Amino acid sequence: MPDTAITPDPRAPYDHIGVEERLGAHNYRPLDVVLARGQGVWVWDVEGNRYLDCLAGYSAVNQGHCHPRIRAALIEQSGRLTLTSRAFRNDQLAPYFEELCALTRSHKVLPMNTGAEAVETAIKAVRKWGYEVRGVPEGEAEIIVCAGNFHGRTITVIGFSSDPETRGGFGPFTPGFVTVPFGDAAALAAAITPRTVGVLLEPIQGEAGVIIPPPGYLRAARELCTRHGITLILDEIQTGLGRTGKLLAEEHEGIEADVTLVGKALSGGFYPVSAVLSNTEVLGVLRPGQHGSTFGGNPLACAVARAALRVLVEEGMIGNAARIGARMLAALRGLGAPRVREVRGRGLMLAVELHPDAGGARRFCEALRREGLLCKDTHGHTIRLSPPLVITEAEADWALERLARVLAGPTPEAPPPGR
Incomplete structure (x- = not known):
């Protein structure tokens, strides 16, 4: 018999992030959220916290999670x-x-x-x-x-x-x-x-x-x-x-x-x-x-x-992308947040570019995660927003409220190095 078990001890809390960092190649820099379940635009982590997914697997999940x-x-x-x-x-x-x-x-x-x-x-x-x-x-x-x-x-x-x-x-x-x-x-x-x-x-x-x-x-x-x-x-x-x-x-x-x-x-x-x-x-x-x-x-x-x-x-997802995308684009452009340099988008392919002195988009994505919204930073200063095409007006407005709060609020702390 081997000295160690193949499966972890179910009685002990499992360190998903620690094991991934120790055994996996570091070719990604994910946000520190461990997702376990998804339905539509929503995903839940291993602790049961709910998030609105505003990345949709880089558009692979256009139809929503687990359709x-x-x-x-x-x-x-x-x-x-x-x-x-x-x-x-x-x-x-x-x-x-x-x-x-x-x-x-x-x-x-x-x-x-x-x-x-x-x-x-x-x-x-x-x-x-x-x-x-x-x-x-x-x-x-x-x-x-x-x-x-x-x-x-x-x-x-x-x-x-x-x-x-x-x-x-x-x-x-x-x-x-x-x-x-x-x-x-x-x-x-x-x-x-x-x-x-x-x-x-x-x-x-x-x-x-x-x-x-x-x-x-x-x-x-x-x-x-x-x-x-x-x-x-x-x-x-x-x-x-x-x-x-x-x-x-x-x-x-x-x-x-x-x-x-x-x-x-x-x-x-x-x-x-x-x-x-x-x-x-x-x-x-x-x-x-x-x-x-x-x-x-x-x-x-x-x-x-x-x-x-x-x-x-x-199920009319293409038309929904046009309608909800226009709604979100107009709302984001109307925020008037001083740290926002430009808002771009077509349909539900959106981006919020921040001024360089805002301190980088990563810290804002971390803050949005704490608000229950999962987004992705790219090229230093840009937050990408691409929710599943099944998103409703109410869900879009829920996301926009959190985006407004984080983008107009105090500058979030920088994430730890390597995170």
């Missing part, structure tokens, strides 16, 4: 068939493709698991399209990206990040990317060369602090890509599936991308699901054996995604 219809689909499918690999067909994949294409007006789907995998898949497909269809010499393809981007954490993706914290110590990086300022159509036009095969951008830069480009920018990018015969790739992993008050954020400017990346809310927060949406010309260059994923398109993922899409549409 009963998605949970039922997960449970039902998990008792029938969970994984076949793509070596065989399964009875959930074709209906998933059909429903996703009908909803998003896409012609082809390549199923993956995580957002980063979807981005990597798009890069591979568009490069291959550039060589085989557009005639770019092998090994010379370039994809234009935007400063301030966040497309994931893989080596290729961080290689074209402009955030030194993301890049530092991880090189050498994958070549073939050209960076231009976000929101600058003239800079984008000037960067296009005969080697350019695609433009990859977020309709709104979420991780950068909900940075919204000038009106007409996406339309200009679409026109440039059409004129030069290159692909427009929109990373809608956070902005898509209702977050901005439209199914896809591209709809705000009435355009359609050549390649659209979705994930996060495609799972309803239950199971990793992502997809590359495109057409036969782009995805048709991939042949058997050239790309794949053991779990991509598995029957459990497909069943979950089908349910996640149905509740998003049938």
Whole structure:
């Protein structure tokens, strides 16, 4: 018998934070709240304290925590068939493709698991399209990206990040990317060369602090890509599936991308699901054996995604995001708190940027946690707000009361170092 038990002593209080800090890699800096249960917009910690979740798993939980219809689909499918690999067909994949294409007006789907995998898949497909269809010499393809981007954490993706914290110590990086300022159509036009095969951008830069480009920018990018015969790739992993008050954020400017990346809310927060949406010309260059994923398109993922899409549409969550988002944006802009530099947002993708002399957004997120509101700081001075799309007017007003109290009140104490 081993000297120590595998499971902790149930009679002793369990030190979740201490054990996590001791045994886990320190690649995250979470708020010190240990969550144990969730329902709708609410979550409860291990001590029974209730919080309104204003992050929603970076938009993965758009449909609310533990949505009963998605949970039922997960449970039902998990008792029938969970994984076949793509070596065989399964009875959930074709209906998933059909429903996703009908909803998003896409012609082809390549199923993956995580957002980063979807981005990597798009890069591979568009490069291959550039060589085989557009005639770019092998090994010379370039994809234009935007400063301030966040497309994931893989080596290729961080290689074209402009955030030194993301890049530092991880090189050498994958070549073939050209960076231009976000929101600058003239800079984008000037960067296009005969080697350019695609433009990859977020309709709104979420991780950068909900940075919204000038009106007409996406339309200009679409026109440039059409004129030069290159692909427009929109990373809608956070902005898509209702977050901005439209199914896809591209709809705000009435355009359609050549390649659209979705994930996060495609799972309803239950199971990793992502997809590359495109057409036969782009995805048709991939042949058997050239790309794949053991779990991509598995029957459990497909069943979950089908349910996640149905509740998003049938329960009016997209329209609710537009209505409640406008209400929250107006209220936040009307606070008049001196330490607030700017409030930005579209739908339920909101950000409160503080003046640098406010002492950093982290301390305000800590104070909001003590008020029962869970938010996320980003880039030092910005508080991100992205509650589940099922939030009601009463719940939004509850959150706004606490935001007003903390933002207009005394400056909170700084969190301890490393916390």
